[in-house]
Amino acid sequence: MSETFGELLRAHRxxxxxxxGQLAKLIHYSKGYLSKIENDLKPPSPTVARLCDGVLDVGGRLVEAAVRSASPPPDGRALGRRQVLVAGTVLGVGALTGGGQRPVPDExxxxGMRTSFEQLRALGLRTSPQLVLEPLKALxxxxxxxxxENAGAVGTRLLRLAARIAEHTGWMCQEAGDEHGALWWTRHASxxxxxxxxxxIASYAFVREAGVALYRQDAAATIGLAQQAQWIGSASSxxxxxAARREAQGHALAGDRGAAERAFDLAARRMADAGQDSAYPVLGSSAPDPLExxxxxxxxxLGLNARSAEVLDRVLASVPATSRRTRxxxxxxxxxxxxLSGEVDESCRSLGHVLDDVAHVDSATVRADLRQLARTLGRWHNHGAVREIYxxxxxLLAHR
Structure with missing residues (x-):
């Protein structure tokens, strides 16, 4: 007799x-719920099957077993009402009711769905997050x-794409000033x-959540979340x-220059080993030199403002005009x-170059920096350049 899903799950665990309890914690379900599945008292949902398969690294065996567990009995006996409902949950109700399940998506x-996502990402680099959030959520x-609706390789590819869209949706929520939404979508992506x-994505979700902590000025959470991202060793270089880049930013926020430099050096070594991701949209900044x-x-x-301005002057010169959000x-x-380094004229001049970009991207996180800049320039409120740009x-600050 072939193993049931519960027996196979227990063997792999x-x-x-x-x-x-450990497996339940890793897949973010209760131990009691997992116990019912292992003891075949409850059928596995496709999501739980994929979660367990991924955590246990068993190459799709549990996903396939979940599909088999929803198949009709081999002797052709009619299914009871409860079994029909259970199978409908696993396979999709349309498969059992004749409700017209959609055909399996081809290449x-x-x-096309990936292209739609990439177009929304590109648009989000140039305009308000409010314009792309609803289309992103719908997609x-x-x-x-x-x-x-689809098991096997097709379902897995679609699920990966859904995860990447969810991650980007979380970032757009953060840019729109919706921290709760940012965290929900980021964790959903994970x-x-x-x-x-x-x-x-499992790793990068921690990087994204660390970014939310960074804007809260929470150095410890930024560092901790970025380090968690790096514990997922099978993530790409x-x-x-x-993740090391975000950790470095957390150390800088904490004032630890040595730790920040070590993390940046680690990030540079890893980035040098990174290949081009051809299967799915690239994660993170698309700027020419995100580490610099x-x-x-x-x-x-770290309080080294003159050096900061020098580095940013140099790197921003290579950022294309289309990358309004980065600019x-x-x-x-x-x-x-x-x-902050006392170069008031240069501050006002450089701000003038990006005012149009700031207005177009309508970013809550950029406005947080603008408020600090306004307070700083306010100390020179009688300075001619400040009076002109203020x-x-x-x-821009009154826009929201």
Whole structure:
């Protein structure tokens, strides 16, 4: 007799050296719920099957077993009502009711959904997050629904794409000033990534959450979350580099220059080993030199404002005009570094170069830096350059 899903799950869990409680914690479900599945008292949902498969690293065996567990009995006996409902949950109700389940997406359909996502990402670099959030959420729900309807390789590919869309949606929520939404979507992306066996998103979700902590000025949480991201050793070199980059920013916020430099050096070594991600949209900043941009930011947090301004002046020169969000963020940081180093004229001049970018991207995180810049420049309120640019600065801050 072939093993049931519960028996197979128990065998793989024991082989991995995990207790039921440990596995439950790793997949973020209760131990009681997992116990019912192991004892075949409750059927596995596709999400739970994928989560367990990914955590236990068993190459799709549990996903396949979940599909088999929902198949009709081999002797052709009719299913009872409860069994029909259970199977409908696993396979999708349309498969059992004749409600017209959608056809399996082919390569062109999946490529088209990825292209739609990349177009929304590109648009988000140039305009307000409010314009892309609803389309992103709608696309994510569509891709996720298709992933639930399709098992095997197609379902896994769709689930990975759904995870990446969810991660980006979390960032746009943060840019819109919705921290609660940012955390929800980021954690949802992490759950989907674990279910799909995508260590990059599972790791990068911690990087993104560390970014939320960074803007809260919470150095300890920034460092801790960035370090958690690096414990997922099967993530790509690029993602681990971005995690070390975020850790460095946390150390700088804490004033630990030595730890920040070591983390930046580690990030640089990892980035040098990174290959091009061809299967899925690239994670993180698409700026030409994301590590140097972050280093410039960190130097200001360490109080080295003149050096910060010098680094940001140099790196921003290579950022294309189409990357409005990057230009707005780091251009504002550059103006702040110049102001904090006493270079008031240069601060106002450099801010003038990015005012249009700041207005277009409508970013809550950039406005946080603008408020600090306004307070700093306010100390020179009688200075000619400050008087000239201050009305534009106040207009941008009054926008929200």
């Amino acid at each position: 024991v082989a991995a050296g995990l207790s039921m 062109q359909v999946i490529a 994510q729900h569509t891709v996720h629904d298709l992933a639930r 759950e989907l990534a674990r279910a799909a066996g995508d260590p990059d 690029r993602v681990l580099a971005l 941009l972050a280093r410039g930011w960190a130097l200001a947090d 707005a963020r780091f251009g504002t940081r550059r103006a702040l570094a110049h102001a 009305p534009d600065l106040k207009r």
